[in-house]
Amino acid sequence: GQNIDQPTEMTATEGAIVQINCTYQTSGFNGLFWYQQHAGEAPTFLSYNVLDGLEEKGRFSSFLSRSKGYSYLLLKELQMKDSASYLCAVRPLGGSYIPTFGRGTSLIVHP
């Protein structure tokens, strides 16, 4: 089975940097997804990490440490539109390959 933990809620100021953490315990690990979900909308893909290290995509970066069972999503130069839920999802190794989602972190960006 898989156990995925991320903070329920975070707040940050416009223009700042925020780091959303995700820790996981799993019997077999393939990779880790981050999705963004605005209120009332569908989750949309942000990143997928398989190897250790930091991957940068514009203002958003995602980091993975397989040995520590840890990932984070880093959002720079925060904008009001970044207020959303951020979902961490772990893809298992083998079996169905279907990701298991964490409960999501609600990020509130204020002026």
Place this chain on the structure above:
Amino acid sequence: DVKVTQSSRYLVKRTGEKVFLECVQDMDHENMFWYRQDPGLGLRLIYFSYDVKMKEKGDIPEGYSVSREKKERFSLILESASTNQTSMYLCASSFEQGAGETQYFGPGTRLLVL
């Protein structure tokens, strides 16, 4: 661009009614999924399908069934709706069983069972 559509954004039904939620994707994806999303519980997998007429139970299949008669369409059926099935229902699709394949989600159907 991948498009996943769901038949209704909002739905109100009565306890005991049979409910159909439809999902259609336009990118010839093999895999389709139904999730429900509840506050504090996150996304939980109800059923998924790898191919036409094929279905597999997810983590919480009780009270639900599915149908996949055509590749592009995946239906979720609540045989006899109950109040604890009030939730946001999200459909998703993905291209293949490759390890890095992302899921594309529909806009969701918010179901209220009275």
